[in-house]
Amino acid sequence: xxxxxxxxxxxxxxSLAAAGPSTVPTPNGNSTKALDDVEEDIDAPPPFPxxxxxxxxxxxxxxxxxxxxxxxxxxxxxSSTPPSDLNIAIVPDNVPLGNMAPPPSTTKKPNFGIxxxxxxxxxxTSSTNGLTPASGSxxxxxxxxxxxxxxxxxxxxxxxxxxxxxxxxxRQTGGGFLRVTMAELKEHNTxxxxxxxxxxxxxxxxxxxxxxPGGEDELMRVAGRDGTKLFMLTHSWVNLDFMLxxxxxxxxxxx
Ligand code: HEM
Numbered sequence: 001x002x003x004x005x006x007x008x009x010x011x012x013x014x015s016l017a018a019a020g021p022s023t024v025p026t027p028n029g030n031s032t033k034a035l036d037d038v039e040e041d042i043d044a045p046p047p048f049p050x051x052x053x054x055x056x057x058x059x060x061x062x063x064x065x066x067x068x069x070x071x072x073x074x075x076x077x078x079s080s081t082p083p084s085d086l087n088i089a090i091v092p093d094n095v096p097l098g099n100m101a102p103p104p105s106t107t108k109k110p111n112f113g114i115x116x117x118x119x120x121x122x123x124x125t126s127s128t129n130g131l132t133p134a135s136g137s138x139x140x141x142x143x144x145x146x147x148x149x150x151x152x153x154x155x156x157x158x159x160x161x162x163x164x165x166x167x168x169x170x171r172q173t174g175g176g177f178l179r180v181t182m183a184e185l186k187e188h189n190t191x192x193x194x195x196x197x198x199x200x201x202x203x204x205x206x207x208x209x210x211x212x213p214g215g216e217d218e219l220m221r222v223a224g225r226d227g228t229k230l231f232m233l234t235h236s237w238v239n240l241d242f243m244l245x246x247x248x249x250x251x252x253x254x255x
Contacts, residue, residue, distance in 0.1 A: 014209040149215035160211040164246040169248055170207045178202070178250030185252065189224025193218065197252045203244045226252070 164170065172193075180195070180202040188195035194206045205219060212219045214234070222230055231240065 016181060041143075045183065066235075084195055136248065146219075148213055151213065152210060155211045157211070157213075160208065160243070163207070164243075170247045171204050172206070173204070173249050177248075179253045180250050181255045183255075185226075186224045190222065194220065194223035196222040196224070197227050198231055198240055198244075200252050201241075202249045202252050203247045205244070205247060205248050207247060 059084060168200075181199075185195055186198060188204075192206065193210065194204070195202055196205050197203075200243060205223065209216045209219055221227075231238075
């Protein structure tokens with residue numbers, strides 16, 4: 001257990017000793033033996049502030065703050081009021097308290113008015129005051145939405161992971177790492193035999209077709225050609241190297 005206990009350096013021992021008698025007063029006025037006990041009791045938490053600390057020696061009953069608390073937000077109607085040293089808002093005599101506007105709310109209003117199709121009950125006010133277009137954002141969202149197809153049972157991402165780690169030959173090349181020319185790549189462009197090149201590597205994507213969340217048709221667009229650009233434009237975050245490592249056929253060569 002000794003590796004757990006930090007050794008007390010010499011300077012701290014001497015400063016503790018210099019701090020005076022080895023007794024500390026207790027709340028009931030009695031004094032107890034302290035320093036010896038502190039050194040012996042290894043589970044005791046360190047006293048804070050330390051016995052010989054600056055805070056203890058300067059301790060006074062009233063705490064003082066060197067940093068002033070933040071000033072409250074100023075009401076717009078009081079903007080002409082000169083700043084007060086006391087950080088207290090001084091209300092001028094000519095402002096009747098009963099007419100003061102409540103401070104602006106910092107919480108977001110719940111938007112219960114939005115209906116399907118971008119019909120917003122608050123749209124008339126928001127569009128007429130020119131703050132935000134009523135349905136523009138909804139339309140944009142609909143345009144961005146991409147088609148995620150319903151995969152047939154047994155073709156989830158987990159199923160694909162299982163298949164790739166099963167040892168089944170997904171390359172279908174008879175073994176070996178090939179040098180694939182563009183002309184050769186072009187020949188593999190059917191659903192039963194689809195190859196595609198990504199980042200200079202050629203993959204047999206046939207087995208992956210029914211597993212592709214974007215659908216077979218989308219994936220077939222890159223069959224028999226270099227699909228790098230389309231892939232990066234669609235979902236650059238997808239880890240293709242990892243997903244298709246068991247489908248790698250070879251390297252794409254010019255010619
Ligand atoms: C062999 C290469 C490809 C692999 C490994 C692959 C993989 C994936 C994965 C994992 C997803 C789900 C992404 C997600 O949920 O965030 C996905 C979705 C999708 N992929 Fe691919 N993809 C490939 C090629 C392509 C290509 C060439 C296209 C062509 C347009 C395409 C179009 C889509 C679409 C439209 C979606 C659905 C929308 C979406 O999830 O946001 N993918 N793909």
